[in-house]
Amino acid sequence: MTLTRHPVLQDIALELRSGELVAVCGPNGAGKTTLLRAIAGLLPGARPRDPRRVAYLAQNARCAWGLTVEQVAGLGRIPHRDAAEAPVTRALQSCGMLQLRDRRVDRISGGEARRAMLARAFATEPEVFLLDEPTADLDPAAAQAIMRLLRQTAEAGRTVAVVQHAVDLAIRYAHRIVVMQAGRIVADLPAANALPALANAFGLPFGIDPQPRLLPNDDRDAPH
Numbered sequence: 127m128t129l130t131r132h133p134v135l136q137d138i139a140l141e142l143r144s145g146e147l148v149a150v151c152g153p154n155g156a157g158k159t160t161l162l163r164a165i166a167g168l169l170p171g172a173r174p175r176d177p178r179r180v181a182y183l184a185q186n187a188r189c190a191w192g193l194t195v196e197q198v199a200g201l202g203r204i205p206h207r208d209a210a211e212a213p214v215t216r217a218l219q220s221c222g223m224l225q226l227r228d229r230r231v232d233r234i235s236g237g238e239a240r241r242a243m244l245a246r247a248f249a250t251e252p253e254v255f256l257l258d259e260p261t262a263d264l265d266p267a268a269a270q271a272i273m274r275l276l277r278q279t280a281e282a283g284r285t286v287a288v289v290q291h292a293v294d295l296a297i298r299y300a301h302r303i304v305v306m307q308a309g310r311i312v313a314d315l316p317a318a319n320a321l322p323a324l325a326n327a328f329g330l331p332f333g334i335d336p337q338p339r340l341l342p343n344d345d346r347d348a349p350h
Contacts, residue, residue: 147280149296152306177205181247185258196227202249217248270342273299
């Protein structure tokens with residue numbers, strides 16, 4: 127695939143399956159966002175996807191209007207051409223935003239606004255979630271909660287693919303990790319086996335870090 131005369135994606139073959147949370151990882155400029163947009167049917171020449179079945183959350187997605195959090199989540203019902211309230215309420219609850227439903231989205235924190243945009247995707251009730259950096263701007267506890275939610279969503283039968291720069295979150299919560307480098311998929315592995323490939327892609331060593339660190343609330347029940 128070539129954009130503005132520069133090759134972006136090369137020799138790509140990727141299967142997304144229901145029941146799996148797939149994290150797409152790799153260095154900046156590796157083609158992760160372009161891959162997700164291609165899957166979503168948003169690139170020139172791509173076949174459009176049914177927005178009732180496929181929800182896409184763009185990197186750094188924001189709402190510039192003075193809408194309430196609930197109204198932003200309600201935008202997820204547009205593909206269905208209805209104003210159903212129950213899916214919106216469930217989405218706000220899932221994303222931890224129910225208590226902020228009446229707040230204007232331009233007057234809350236960046237992390238809270240990010241979760242409001244994620245609630246919009248959940249309100250659509252799609253079969254496939256394509257989420258570009260869904261934990262960007264989130265504090266550590268919120269990031270853990272969202273990744274846990276996405277794993278649970280996948281295990282409930284949905285297809286979930288995320289671009290994720292936080293490698294520790296990807297390893298802990300994803301079922302599979304797809305590693306990209308220079309527009310190519312260089313590894314597609316179970317998350318528990320992906321660290322060497324990730325280290326190679328980022329040009330970093332890996333091993334046991336003896337330094338104290340924050341642990342997730344669900345550490346005793348962690349997937350890996």
